[in-house]
Amino acid sequence: MYEIFQKYLEEKTELTQAESERIQSFAIIKKLRKRQYLLQEGDVWKYDAFITKGCVRTYTVDEKGSEHVNSFSIENWWTGDRESLMMQQPSRFNIDAIEDTELVLFTHENFELLCKEIPAFNNMVNAILQRSFIAAQNRIQASLTLTAEEKYLNFISKYPGFASRIPQTMIASYLGMTPETLSRIRKQTAKK
């Protein structure tokens, strides 16, 4: 499974053989079965995590017990709770596997060490953060300006393939609407 991460690194950055090996030496492989937690509310998140296979969701649970999906992450993406990681504080989020999933983990100390030792790696990490921030901004913009139907259409055009692997209930939650509303929207748009 590590090869997938290796390939990702090769695409995103230029590393010497020695640097590659240094990175690999810190990698922890982890497998999750469907429904298994990667992070549970109240725990402190301590890793940088890359998904090589599968799909994971990040969500909160409110006082009424309803779940609110914050994000989905699939293979070739990163996951985790940056706030908990940076502030060293208990997470408000849960992360669990939607499918059987495989990850490459780095403890944050090791990850920071790699960032310090390997400038190219550091640059890659910053570029990812930039893109994550831009994506978050766009999501905020969408939530402010779009109707429920537009949000759904925007979602499937931006993330084709997600709709087929992720239960509708979770997509509805991610988009900030009820499953019933999403079901009706799908019926509507199917007609057209």
Next chain:
Amino acid sequence: MYEIFQKYLEEKTELTQAESERIQSFAIIKKLRKRQYLLQEGDVWKYDAFITKGCVRTYTVDEKGSEHVNSFSIENWWTGDRESLMMQQPSRFNIDAIEDTELVLFTHENFELLCKEIPAFNNMVNAILQRSFIAAQNRIQASLTLTAEEKYLNFISKYPGFASRIPQTMIASYLGMTPETLSRIRKQTAKK
């Protein structure tokens, strides 16, 4: 005005005299009068911009002509459109001054040069980006989970002082509700 940015740098990072001077040598001071644009939709954003005084808003305008406020930035914060900057593409956003405002600008080439030359500066920039990302995540979470009233209360507790300098219409837009709704909420909560 540059002293304010200088002070910010001293608080956030450790720089040698030479590094400080290098940074200052690239700084462009810019003043905006109330309502003046810093960035207009369709233009490509080319700077990294720090506010030393005043307040600025970032917003889009939809087909119907209504404005949607994406963010406010005040003194000691950064502003700009990262997506336009990174992708070198025309911006969807407008940025204009809510008050008379003063900024320190760096062209992005110079800014990147500084990041390369001065590791401490680069680290500071990355730390800011981390925090921006976390803030964006929290805003998404709030928009998914909170009612209009909760969004407002969350806003004023998170950004005390903003409510008194920013017109309510703009705050309403930022929170994703109409000015009428915000007005009623304020009346409600004033009672309690």
Next chain:
DNA sequence: GTAAAAACTTGATATAGATCAAGAGTGGGA
């Protein structure tokens, strides 16, 4: 200082989407 333009408030009404409820598929585990 005054007039015009914004910004804010308040009320009446409309509506997108939520909630509640019940039935229809669907899939994974014994």
Next chain:
DNA sequence: TCCCACTCTTGATCTATATCAAGTTTTTAC
């Protein structure tokens, strides 16, 4: 293979918030 649990659909009703409209207050510009 069957069944239980879960997901999805559909309908009826409800509600938070939007929209429309008019008046009031505050700010801006000359």
